Amino acid sequence: MKDSTICIHEGSYPDANEGGLNTPLYLSTAHLFPHPSNEIRYPRYSNTFTQRAPAEKIAALEHGEKGLVFSSGMAAITTVFLSLLEAGDHCVVQSDIYGGTRRFVAQDLARYGISVGVPESNDPAAVEREITSRTKLLYFETPSNPLLRLVDIEKIARIAGDHGLVSVIDNTFATPINQKPLDMGVDITVHSGTKYLGGHSDIACGAVVSSERLMERIADMQKSLGGSLDCFSCFLLDRGLKTLPLRVQMQNKNALTVARALERSDRVREVHYPGLESHPDHDLARRQMKGFGGIVAFTLEGTLSEARRFTEHLSVIKGAISLGGVESILCYPFETSHAQLGPKEREAMGITETTLRLSVGIEDPEDIVADIEGAFAASS
Template identity: 50%
Template structure:
């Protein structure tokens, strides 16, 4: 099905369907074979080559959502981003990376890229000037993340793309937190978009996957590296992911609406020191976010006041779950210093503003009143306990 002129929910529902030619079923059939015909066929299908029927068709849905020519599905977000990096970086090359970034990506860069003789520089901030100052003569790629994990910083996508193009440098972005529902970086000049498809693409906390989308030429290079690294996804999981993506537009819009209401409420709470959410007018990059996002997303973070135990807060919540991942239909919280950024040193976490009081909040589709009630009751509960101990 052509993607031209189709709305978001129509793309989510129909683009990339595998037609059931035999039984005319309403959903895509699942192809679980790991071995396909070799003789007298146009396409030599092989699971490790990312081109089995379910993989190939789902890639079309992702490409349509991100306004690109092509896309690929991977076994995880880290498989996606590592393959993307290694497709365009080799010995002697230099990578410029935003300093406010997912901890797993930071760890990969620091531990793995030196083994390949690839140099890198983390920016001192996330302004255009910070990126320009980090560029070297051998810089081949600039990688950004906006909104960033977990402080929701906003990077000027269009300005970074313009800077890179002026110096013939490729750009890539982690678009996981925004999702294509709220942000399309390709339209702003970025070359490659990657996702942890585990998050909003899957949306039900039961799938681990990754994705990269770009032009046909760029994806050809990523495919050449990907088939050697072998980070493809099983077709059963691909089928589950395609099923889940049918409701992504509905889910993410509902979650985004809830997040805006909760961010405003938390911002006025006496036991919340600070709220990080680009939808708030007090957010330093609110106007920038407004200019490049269609919605402000369903992720936010907040810092509890110093008299509250952040670990106990999470344990005492009854409706909101303490969970390692994010973006499911259920609301979840974590402490970034114990999870997503646990691989960083304490000094590194402090340098990018991640305190022990910071809570990352993935807002689900529940009734907002119920979520507020859960947070209020928990704060009151732990506040009384600590008052008694004092």
């Protein structure tokens, strides 16, 4: 089945009692024992139908064998690391990844005796140089946050395969509609489903997709750590997934329109969007992505206070943290996702005080562009 059909019909457990088409909210924590399925049913084990429905949709979208949903993106990511690594192991982790993942990798893994190598760039040769005889896992994220730089997925997956490592990719920004890493040789995808998969800025959740073999270990660790997803959030995630392809296609289109409009403005020093010919990874984006995503980053000319005057005049676009919802929202990475870094480190990454990250929603593109142009005019 194609993505749009998967989103409607995969992971569907219609209500047998009433004939309703939707998977019901199965709220029981206590289930008959022995259960007719011969399984012990319990929500922390992620095996109720309400939990399985969205997990199966996401697995089918990612072209993977097994999916599992989690209580947050970080629950998904930390569970993957802790299920596949043990004391004495080493992993290689890209430097420009989501701040929460970076904090976990830099601060917490060492306490469990797991060491980390961070390549100086995302160039495959630099990644390969970090691999040691103890390396077990290679973790990366593409497009990256906030400047949308890309990693060559096929090359990284090949390096991991050559060295017998498990490769893991955070596919949150791209979504499985725009990018299917498992088809390119990656072993595991992780998601903050709080973003595009849920899509309405009303649930926190995460997801993992992998082979059955790897999922046995991940699911086992989820049982221990307890990061399973509650029933109401599963229902909303499943409902949100039904419109994922429609939303993402609209966001791809809107983001390109907004990126082109920003590129034309003399108030903007730099626009970062993989769909623009000016983006350093545009050719790679065309090879490995079906759409370029809904996130646009841009750096304004002038000072922080001038940037703040611009954002104060926006009305359709809201200043808010998070991304991937139906509404357009904007944030300053230097005081949110990248606040823990020092100014020098941020500058080395290309993030300044006037760099803004816009998550483009599904409003009419003319209204989004008019909002930006109006705010430029009002604040000049």
